[in-house]
Amino acid sequence: MSTKTRQKPQRDRHQEILEAASRVITDRGLAETRIQDIADVCGVSPGLILYYFESKDRLLAEALTYANDQFYLRTARELRKMPAAKERLSRVIELSVPGLLPEYDLLDEWALWLEIWVRALRDPEMAKEREMLDRRWVQSIAEVIRYGRQTGEFPSEGPDADDLAMQFGAMMDGLAIQVMLNDTVMTPQRMFDICTDVATRLIGSTADV
Amino acid sequence: MSTKTRQKPQRDRHQEILEAASRVITDRGLAETRIQDIADVCGVSPGLILYYFESKDRLLAEALTYANDQFYLRTARELRKMPAAKERLSRVIELSVPGLLPEYDLLDEWALWLEIWVRALRDPEMAKEREMLDRRWVQSIAEVIRYGRQTGEFPSEGPDADDLAMQFGAMMDGLAIQVMLNDTVMTPQRMFDICTDVATRLIGSTADV
DNA sequence: GGACCCTGACTGAACGACCAGTCAACTCGC
DNA sequence: GCGAGTTGACTGGTCGTTCAGTCAGGGTCC
Numbered sequence: 001m002s003t004k005t006r007q008k009p010q011r012d013r014h015q016e017i018l019e020a021a022s023r024v025i026t027d028r029g030l031a032e033t034r035i036q037d038i039a040d041v042c043g044v045s046p047g048l049i050l051y052y053f054e055s056k057d058r059l060l061a062e063a064l065t066y067a068n069d070q071f072y073l074r075t076a077r078e079l080r081k082m083p084a085a086k087e088r089l090s091r092v093i094e095l096s097v098p099g100l101l102p103e104y105d106l107l108d109e110w111a112l113w114l115e116i117w118v119r120a121l122r123d124p125e126m127a128k129e130r131e132m133l134d135r136r137w138v139q140s141i142a143e144v145i146r147y148g149r150q151t152g153e154f155p156s157e158g159p160d161a162d163d164l165a166m167q168f169g170a171m172m173d174g175l176a177i178q179v180m181l182n183d184t185v186m187t188p189q190r191m192f193d194i195c196t197d198v199a200t201r202l203i204g205s206t207a208d209v
Numbered sequence: 210m211s212t213k214t215r216q217k218p219q220r221d222r223h224q225e226i227l228e229a230a231s232r233v234i235t236d237r238g239l240a241e242t243r244i245q246d247i248a249d250v251c252g253v254s255p256g257l258i259l260y261y262f263e264s265k266d267r268l269l270a271e272a273l274t275y276a277n278d279q280f281y282l283r284t285a286r287e288l289r290k291m292p293a294a295k296e297r298l299s300r301v302i303e304l305s306v307p308g309l310l311p312e313y314d315l316l317d318e319w320a321l322w323l324e325i326w327v328r329a330l331r332d333p334e335m336a337k338e339r340e341m342l343d344r345r346w347v348q349s350i351a352e353v354i355r356y357g358r359q360t361g362e363f364p365s366e367g368p369d370a371d372d373l374a375m376q377f378g379a380m381m382d383g384l385a386i387q388v389m390l391n392d393t394v395m396t397p398q399r400m401f402d403i404c405t406d407v408a409t410r411l412i413g414s415t416a417d418v
Numbered sequence: 419g420g421a422c423c424c425t426g427a428c429t430g431a432a433c434g435a436c437c438a439g440t441c442a443a444c445t446c447g448c
Numbered sequence: 449g450c451g452a453g454t455t456g457a458c459t460g461g462t463c464g465t466t467c468a469g470t471c472a473g474g475g476t477c478c
Contacts, residue, residue: 256430
């Protein structure tokens with residue numbers, strides 16, 4: 001009866017399609033994404049895509065946030081396991097630099113962000129979703145700062161943790177755009193160094209690499 | 210004989226179409242921009258658009274950078290006329306906040322930036338163009354800093370002006386995204402205050418509003 | 419100055435590619 | 449055999465692009 005127990009529950013088609021869609025979006029771009037492409041990735045006929053999603057538009061909207069959501073959950077879980085605030089902060093920076101870690105598809109994450117932003121310009125629902133996702137991420141940074149102040153790793157007399165996290169997050173967004181777009185001057189390593197440096201000055205963390 | 214003395218040189222059609230195109234792009238978004246729309250804005254038949262531009266794609270690529278180029282030239286001219294570095298810096302901040310000044314279509318400028326970024330992801334030519342435009346803008350900020358240090362308005366013992374401008378520019382990009390997307394917390398005024406505050410701390414300018 | 423031609427901006431109908439969405443038919447596990 | 453899952457051919461609509469033709473202005477020749 002529940003939606004979870006399907007007759008063929010080997011694969012969760014819904015999720016599988018969302019993953020395929022976000023892959024296609026990162027590869028081809030939102031505007032160039034066709035239902036056929038998504039069907040191809042799933043090894044399935046195009047009709048089935050519309051069987052699971054009311055329209056292409058809805059599917060794409062869901063897919064955009066889906067990947068980011070997964071990424072956040074994974075990261076939050078990972079951070080919670082780290083004992084040192086410095087380590088957490090360093091990891092946050094690492095994960096925010098597009099193309100720094102080869103094992104992650106961080107470029108892809110950022111490419112999806114760009115598409116989310118463009119869509120949010122004219123789709124109020126997406127704008128709300130984007131704000132939620134952004135706020136959540138900035139909150140994570142703020143919590144790392146608070147955690148470090150609590151453990152004594154960071155000096156506690158600095159500015160408000162939320163403000164700090166917001167400014168720091170904004171700078172990382174701006175830098176990430178440059179890195180992502182293959183700026184000749186702003187390489188992943190340079191962005192990492194800058195972020196580490198600013199973190200030291202602003203937060204007082206001497207984050208080790 | 211010269212190309213300038215046309216039979217009907219009342220209007221520069223080329224430029225007129227570029228302006229119409231960037232207007233349509235800001236209104237409808239790059240992906241939703243049709244040749245018919247651009248023709249309508251010009252009060253002209255769709256055939257004429259393709260008479261002046263080899264393809265829709267080329268036209269859109271040119272239109273994206275055209276508006277930004279105009280904006281830069283206008284701004285650079287304006288800044289040069291201001292005697293005080295503080296005034297220049299304050300103006301740069303003002304002009305970077307989407308929706309702060311009602312008389313400018315700054316939201317539009319930023320919306321075009323988003324489209325440029327998305328396109329630059331997969332179009333190397335656009336990526337180069339974007340880097341040039343970005344570098345030029347950051348250079349303007351760096352020059353303001355150097356100018357202020359020269360005139361003694363800013364303390365001269367700070368970090369490298371180029372590095373400073375780059376970090377400051379990146380933060381403004383990140384903040385502008387939030388403002389532009391109607392973030393409930395990040396209002397234009399708040400962004401302006403943050404930028405002014407950071408400028409004071411980083412550059413040492415006590416920029417008056 | 420009038421008849422003629424030429425140029426090139428401009429039109430809009432028509433073509434054709436592309437693609438989202440539909441649907442009748444088929445499969446297969448229960 | 450019922451129904452959820454799946455197929456893929458098909459439809460209808462939407463554009464980008466083409467192109468044959470119109471028209472206005474200006475130059476040229478007598």
